[in-house]
Amino acid sequence: MAAVDQGAGHGHIRHEGWVTEEANMRRAAYLEDPAQLDVAKQVHGIDGLQPNDKRHICADLATRITDPDAFATAFARGAEHPEVRAALSTPYDQDRRPDPIQVPIADLLGKDGHELCTGWQLEPVAGSMDAAIKNRHAWRTALAEERQPEVPEPTARPVPTFEGGAIIFVMGHNKARDGYEIVTMYPQPRDDDFPAS
């Protein structure tokens, strides 16, 4: 974990077990960044890792590996996966990034490894995730500007299972800007269209 922390990435900060279920839910629903240690900035949706009070963004899902040993194991094994190694070995270009890589959770953490993954998904609005993400942005912006939102408060639902899912490895530039590294890693369920709660 110390080695991971030497890099430019944020996987261990947002997608590991120190992030509580509550914090993960609030990230998916309210765009509150668990990496933001300033509580006032966190509730205003300010990113904890970007400069200049940039607002935090998030996909529809906020997921994590609950156990630090499992996280480290997934990272170490993933870093040796042939596709990940190929991506990391891409000749460096200061403006290019290798594509993300999916590795089955079972390949990294065994057949029961999915039990160490949890997550929350933004609830769709009128059956649309596009609408839900747009509404969440509008709601977050209104609160940050200290005015009444004109859209309903977003809600999130727990991911029922990660069985059959994958770990996503996202590549980016290293701190020296002379090579690539894994800048984040997170579990993704096999299916992201869950039954309505």
Place this chain on the structure above:
Amino acid sequence: MGEFYWKRHPDGPFATLIRIATTYLHPEADDLESLQRLAKRENDKEMHAFKAELREAIKDPDRLPDGELSKHVRYEDGSPEAFLRRLWRDLYGDEPVDMREHA
């Protein structure tokens, strides 16, 4: 989502558009700046293909594979049409979508 769209359909419609948009613009990457610099490269075959697919997707978004752009990129624009038009402006400014590039 299952496997990435471009893995399931490497020669599928808009595979380059979806792949590059995901790689640079998914919230876990959030790297519009790099994509903007890439878009300025005049002799880049991949970005030529990307631009052509972006242009075609803006003109006829119904041809996009169902839900794939949304599932992969998770934009905040509310619809694939709004996202694609905003992306064109972010990358190519005031250049008209209808302007054809010369080989």
